[in-house]
Amino acid sequence: MEEIGFFERYGLTRVINVSGTMTALGASLVVPEAIRAGAEMQSHFVRIDELQAKASGVIARMTGAEAGFVAACSAAGMSQSIAGCMTGTNLNRIERLPDTDGLCNEVIVQAGHLINYGAPVGQSIRLTGARVVPLGTAALVNFYNLEDSINEQTVAALYVVSHHVVQEGQIPLEDFISVCKERRVPVVVDMASEYDLRGPVELGADVVIYSSHKFLGGPTGGIVAGRRELVRAAYLQNKGICRSMKVGKEGIAGTIAALDAWEKRDHASAYDREQAHVNYWLNVLRDVEGVRLDIHQDWTGNPIARLKVSVDPEKCGLFAWELADRLSGGEPSIQVRDDLIEHGYFFLDPCNLLPGEEVVVGQRIVDELTLARARGDGRRYSLSARRRRSLASLLRWPDLP
Numbered sequence: 001m002e003e004i005g006f007f008e009r010y011g012l013t014r015v016i017n018v019s020g021t022m023t024a025l026g027a028s029l030v031v032p033e034a035i036r037a038g039a040e041m042q043s044h045f046v047r048i049d050e051l052q053a054k055a056s057g058v059i060a061r062m063t064g065a066e067a068g069f070v071a072a073c074s075a076a077g078m079s080q081s082i083a084g085c086m087t088g089t090n091l092n093r094i095e096r097l098p099d100t101d102g103l104c105n106e107v108i109v110q111a112g113h114l115i116n117y118g119a120p121v122g123q124s125i126r127l128t129g130a131r132v133v134p135l136g137t138a139a140l141v142n143f144y145n146l147e148d149s150i151n152e153q154t155v156a157a158l159y160v161v162s163h164h165v166v167q168e169g170q171i172p173l174e175d176f177i178s179v180c181k182e183r184r185v186p187v188v189v190d191m192a193s194e195y196d197l198r199g200p201v202e203l204g205a206d207v208v209i210y211s212s213h214k215f216l217g218g219p220t221g222g223i224v225a226g227r228r229e230l231v232r233a234a235y236l237q238n239k240g241i242c243r244s245m246k247v248g249k250e251g252i253a254g255t256i257a258a259l260d261a262w263e264k265r266d267h268a269s270a271y272d273r274e275q276a277h278v279n280y281w282l283n284v285l286r287d288v289e290g291v292r293l294d295i296h297q298d299w300t301g302n303p304i305a306r307l308k309v310s311v312d313p314e315k316c317g318l319f320a321w322e323l324a325d326r327l328s329g330g331e332p333s334i335q336v337r338d339d340l341i342e343h344g345y346f347f348l349d350p351c352n353l354l355p356g357e358e359v360v361v362g363q364r365i366v367d368e369l370t371l372a373r374a375r376g377d378g379r380r381y382s383l384s385a386r387r388r389r390s391l392a393s394l395l396r397w398p399d400l401p
Ligand SMILES: *Cc1c(COP(=O)(O)O)cnc(C)c1O
Pocket: 023, 072, 073, 074, 075, 076, 117, 160, 161, 162, 164, 190, 191, 192, 193, 210, 211, 212, 221, 222
């Protein structure tokens, strides 16, 4: 008898992900090597410290850092690293957190880096008992903001590289590191969703953090790489506040395997495959009235070109967010990248598609636009109404919309 799959058994909605690596959708397609490694590990025991020491070797090789370990996720890795900066390897201090009496506990961050990646960056710092000291203003941070904020209480500096951060008026990583180095403040860099595994270490960052479950195609996890002493101090937080951010043996093994696979992957053909999807959509949507198409290179220089789809509400008869909602509401549910949709456009991200899904996406966009024009049932709700509805729906969980 054929076994019924999990999706059918529980009646889960099928999702086509053209939004990128989103936690709320299950992050990314896990590479077969990582699935196998995680599965093998599940039916064995292993000395976790030994497994993490192996992870350290692989992370060091891939990032150029002295050492590393696997955390529950990047957010956890940030808390662990900041906590490590405060306690060092003093186990009594580690058990005492988030009580920071008698410890230096100020963490400096440029104001434009205090973003929300699903939760606020600042909270991953404050969880440890540390205080967030914002530098400058959202879109302008001057060198004096940085230099003058460093004092004897400063224990670390956090730097976020992401399309989420304000891109203008920030201090470049290189200069940020050099000022902090001069003043002996360790720099922790959040690179959760960046492809560049070696750059920040080369620039002299003390700790660098990546998500396993994003571009690497690993299981849910975080990669912490950096100076040996600091990485050790961060790792030891597993005996303290980071017990509640535990990564399991399958996550550690899967992350190691994903890193190995990343090293061997043919990145040029992976890029070509993704670009073929973008070109396909360009062709299918080229002659649709009221839709404007542009190829958009990734904001922070990752090798991803997405298709930007701008929707003219007059000509299409509906707002961009209404189109996104109609795509999302169907079966399968198509999730476009809509974080900038207030500007009247969304993106199609080609990174997480299974073969053939690009055809479904192209057809559904054409169909929804044709339907909206025929029915004249668009331009019914504002973006604010949409945001309020989505919040209300969140507050009703586990009741589903
Ligand atoms: C995704 C992301 C995070 C959170 O990563 P997790 O591994 O899901 O905790 C943090 N910072 C940035 C910039 C991100 O893109």
